[in-house]
Amino acid sequence: MGESSAATASSRLDALPATVAKKIAVCVIESNPRVQMDISDSLLSFYQTFQFTSGGQAIDSMAQRPPAVLLLDELAPPRGGIAVLQSLRSEEALKDLPVVCLLDRHNAGFIEDAKRLGVDTFLRKPFKRSTLLGAISDKVNSGVEASWEKIEPVQKAALQETVGVFNKISDLISEGSEIPYKDVQDSCDPLVKAVHNQCFSDILTNVKGHDNYSYVHSLRVATFLTIFGHAAGFRDDELQTLASGGLVHDIGKMSIPHEVLNKPGRLTDDEWNVMRSHVDITQVILKRSDEIPRGVRIIAEQHHEKLDGTGYPHGIIGKNLNELARMASIVDIFSALTDRRVYKDPMPAEKALLIMKDMTDGLDMPLLSLFTQVLLDAKNRDALQ
Ligand SMILES: [Fe+2]
Ligand SMILES: [Fe+2]
Structure with a gap:
């Protein structure tokens, strides 16, 4: 094929696929402003983060536009992380949302309740930036790989x-x-x-x-x-x-x-x-x-x-x-x-x-x-x- 036919071909390629431009969305419900800031800094280059200080506000927003992953503080206001998880699982759009729970201390009761509500990843504060990024990436990839079933x-x-x-x-x-x-x-x-x-x-x-x-x-x-x-x-x-x-x-x-x-x-x-x-x-x-x-x-x-x-x-x-x-x-x-x-x-x-x-x-x-x-x-x- 000559140059001229290549030019014709390339001029008609405007509808070829461009991949999704925006960063992957991660929501964070965290009660401690300092931890909030650390998380924002850690995720800045890699994900688009949406920070919330209250569970109710976060659920309304996430139901409109579900993120790829939620980072959830065990003490999320106003009634704690378990209450947020219960509301989350009752929303059709959020019932399977991957969640990483952030713990202040080892709290066996919280972990057991959260597991029943579909959470399997827990990070104890303070956590390393690489541990946080790895946990989010694993969650994003599990969701993407599950979608391949279809x-x-x-x-x-x-x-x-x-x-x-x-x-x-x-x-x-x-x-x-x-x-x-x-x-x-x-x-x-x-x-x-x-x-x-x-x-x-x-x-x-x-x-x-x-x-x-x-x-x-x-x-x-x-x-x-x-x-x-x-x-x-x-x-x-x-x-x-x-x-x-x-x-x-x-x-x-x-x-x-x-x-x-x-x-x-x-x-x-x-x-x-x-x-x-x-x-x-x-x-x-x-x-x-x-x-x-x-x-x-x-x-x-x-x-x-x-x-x-x-x-x-x-x-x-x-x-x-x-x-x-x-x-x-x-x-x-x-x-x-x-x-x-x-x-x-x-x-x-x-x-x-x-x-x-x-x-x-x-x-x-x-x-x-x-x-x-x-x-x-x-x-x-x-x-x-
Ligand atoms: Fe390459
Ligand atoms: Fe290369």
């Missing part, structure tokens, strides 16, 4: 199996163990099948609300890379390689500090060097496993390389850059631009593709034209919303 079986399996493997990989990396490639490959079977059946929009739509950005980005790269490969004539094992390569291409980022990974502003030179090191870290992790195919290693090693040699880590130039790496580079940039981040709105697909069209020295333009056409075809088939 979607079409192959696409549901693609989400459930990849998130399971991704979480397992995260644990194995922190233990220094090898990545079981067979598990990665098996988890990508439903994704490859969904793409082969041209039925994958539920995967992209339903991963959006997940609170593990690394997983969301990796699954989006895996999905777009598989769609791209399928359109380019790749089949079977080759599609498996693209899907698996997409899923593990950034696993080295699991070792990059949170503050660098999620920094809203510009990175300093030192931070940028730390960020770039994720490619080398990924290589080290993948080298622990003998059975990882060469194609997967190339995607992980070369997805930040550019045709003009300005990429990293090797500065590979022109024809020395593998075709899989050229595809991965296009998909990685597209996904990063259109991903939702806590600090930025997702860019519409049309704008992302127009920006990428100007990267003439770095990206493989015939492949970018094909990728643009692939997205447009999927949109026209209603395979993308």
